[in-house]
Amino acid sequence: KQEVTQIPAALSVPEGENLVLNCSFTDSAIYNLQWFRQDPGKGLTSLLLIQSSQREQTSGRLNASLDKSSGRSTLYIAASQPGDSATYLCAARLSGTYKYIFGTGTRLKVLA
């Protein structure tokens, strides 16, 4: 049974810091892994999607990496800004299925 864990559960950093959010999964037979952002009371915004054959994806200040063998993905945020404050979720999709298994998220607060 696939389980997805995110550490830390909450993080508070000063503006400008580079930070890393961690996501681990128990079953390495994943099809892809998607990182989302959720603002309070809002829906999920897709940030980055990494296919199982890829090692990393980049979009602007965001970089997501994937290491299937160790069951880990990281989301790197460079030069954090107060606008980055949100909950970040990772979700893994197992091969042969369409459903995503979500982690509980990391609640990020970037202080001005």
Place this chain on the structure above:
Amino acid sequence: EAGVTQFPSHSVIEKGQTVTLRCDPISGHDNLYWYRRVMGKEIKFLLHFVKESKQDESGMPNNRFLAERTGGTYSTLKVQPAELEDSGVYFCASSPTRSGAQGEQFFGPGTRLTVL
């Protein structure tokens, strides 16, 4: 291109009542998914439609939940009768059949359901 839309955005009902949630996927997306997040827990998969057919309903919690997608366009999720533990946020997502092997799912804003 319009995104996934969900209606209503909020619903407050009393225990024992019936509620119907609606999801309109992105036009042309054959795959439609329902997920939910109950208080303090992670988002969990409920079911997956391919057009009008249920492909995977392994996440449906019990027979009080009924999902339909007549005509393969919009979908409804009915909860009857609602219980307190059904409170949470219900998300809908969609994806195209041919997604360039990306498999990305596009999520709606969710419906916040409160059962009193």
